Amino acid sequence: MxxxxxxxxxxxxxxxxxxxxxxxxxxxxxxxxxxxxxxxxxxxxxxxxxxxxxxxxxxxxxxxxxxxxxxxxxSLVFSRILKLPIMSTPELASAIKWELDQVVPFPPDEIEISWVVIDKPKKSIGNEKMKVFVVAVPKKxxxxxxxxxxxxxxxxxxxxxxxxxxxxxxxxFTVGKGVSLILDMGASFTKMVVVEKEQIYLSHVVPLAGMAMTRMISEAFKIPINQAEEYKRVYGVDKSQVEGKIYNTLVGLMDSLVVEIKKVMVNFSNTEKDKRIERIVLVGGGAFLKGFTGVLVEKTGLDVVMGDPxxxxxxxxxxxxxxxxxxxxxxxxxxx
Ligand SMILES: Nc1ncnc2c1ncn2[C@@H]1O[C@H](COP(=O)(O)OP(=O)(O)OP(=O)(O)O)[C@@H](O)[C@H]1O
Ligand SMILES: [Mg+2]
Missing domain, CATH: 3.30.420.40 (ATPase, nucleotide binding domain)
Incomplete structure (x- = not known):
């Protein structure tokens, strides 16, 4: 326990x-x-x-x-999957350091690095790579x-x-169901992560989420934030509600979000040629948004389900x- x-x-x-x-x-x-x-x-x-x-x-x-x-x-950490030639653990430590130096905008002594090997082919025939999930957290x-x-x-x-x-x-929830794209829509950020059981393939974070939607409704209808939040929860992005007025207010944000989802899909299919994303698993408070599932199905062509942790x-x-x-x-x- x-x-x-x-x-x-x-x-x-x-x-x-x-x-x-x-x-x-x-x-x-x-x-x-x-x-x-x-x-x-x-x-x-x-x-x-x-x-x-x-x-x-x-x-x-x-x-x-x-x-x-x-x-x-x-949003405060740097995480990515590195594909590296198959190597031993000590070699890996310096390879990761070197790779991160190229992408992380902090001096090496101001970050803490941790990593997990997520895939290591048994032996190297040709140029197989090992995959390492690396996280760098600024010490600050x-x-x-x-x-x-x-x-x-x-x-x-x-x-x-x-x-x-x-x-x-x-x-x-995701085990045994192929590759899933988990989409966690919170208040400030939407977190996306492509997984197959516990294996993480890639992740992406965008500042398009619940609070931005509420603000857009508040501005469009000139109403206070708490009332806009109420509207959002009652009508969601259901086209048939209030003559599609809320949907029309939020469709731009939805489209931008879909662009980001598609980037993830393209990235995934470029790196994992023999696999495909089977479905979107929706979580976070944003998963309750009425009509959201339908919008995602329509615009991404993927299956969309509510996650049940x-x-x-x-x-x-x-x-x-x-x-x-x-x-x-x-x-x-x-x-x-
Ligand atoms: N029924 C609902 N319909 C639409 N949106 C909802 C509903 N219930 C909650 N939300 C939205 O979900 C968001 C909060 O979700 P959650 O608790 O997952 O966020 P958080 O973890 O606090 O935020 P973050 O992860 O971005 O820091 C709020 O923007 C809220 O408006
Ligand atoms: Mg959250």
Whole structure:
């Protein structure tokens, strides 16, 4: 039984989850993020507010453990799959360093690098490559997170970029179903990751998500943000609602998002010639957007399904129904 719990601080809501064994949720909860940001590099007053919100959520949800696994927003880290000639571990360390030097805009002593080998052909005949998933976190960023946890009275067990936890949280759902494109639409960012079970092929993050939609509605109809949020939740991007007015307001953003999805599809088919993406697995609060599935099916030609991270895990019906928002928190709680 993991002694730690998962904490996913999203820009609109904080999620917490602790497992008991593999099949039971011991504690779970969600609360509004009072500062509306997830980068944690905050002025003192806001930081205090967020610390209090996290503490209250821990208490309310009944988590007793102090040990936490926390996710860092994908937008603050550099992660990519490197394809390298087959080599030994020590050689790999310097090859990765060299490769990252070319792409990461930070001096080598200001980043922390971690990696996992995701595919290593047994022996090299010809020019087979090994695939390594590499993550570089600026030291400044991880320090901010560790300091935040200290303020909250928590012990960091591990801090990881959210793509990893997202893929892990949904691995029970995606297993045995070919290649899936997980699309996590939150408030600030849409995270995309192409997976086959737990293997990650590629990821992509774009700042086109729920909050941008709400702002567009607010501007188009000259209404306050909270009312625009309400409109979005009631009418979604369903063309048949209010004469298609909300759909028309949001279709530009949808199209831009589809362009990004197609980039991912092209990238994938260029690197994995004998595989194809079978479906989009929708998660995050944006998955609740009415009509979104239909728009994605129409514009991408892929199957689109709602992700269910809980699958065979026992959890209260209410939480199961909002499973899409807990995918990352569950992945954090499951552990490596
Ligand atoms: N019923 C609904 N219809 C449309 N959108 C919804 C609905 N419910 C929630 N949302 C949207 O989902 C978003 C919040 O989702 P989520 O909790 O996954 O985000 P987050 O994790 O806080 O954000 P991020 O990951 O971008 O930092 C908000 O923009 C909210 O408007
Ligand atoms: Mg999120």
């Amino acid at each position: 993991p002694a730690y719990f998962g904490l996913d601080i999203g820009s609109s809501s904080i999620k917490i989850l602790k497992l008991k064994g593999n099949k039971n949720v011991e504690a779970v909860g969600m609360a509004v993020n009072p500062v509306g940001r997830s980068d944690l590099d905050l002025p003192v007053e806001q930081k205090t507010k967020l610390v209090e919100a996290v503490k209250a959520l821990i208490k309310e949800s009944g988590v007793k453990s102090r040990n936490v696994v926390l996710s860092i927003p994908e 960023v991880s320090e901010v997170y560790v300091r935040f946890l200290t303020l909250t009275g928590l012990e960091p067990e591990r801090i990881e970029n959210e793509i990893l936890s997202l893929a892990r949280g949904l691995s029970g 809980f699958g065979t895990i026992e959890v209260a019906e209410k939480i199961k129904a909002s499973g899409v928002v807990f995918a990352t928190a569950l992945g954090l709680a499951i552990g490596e």
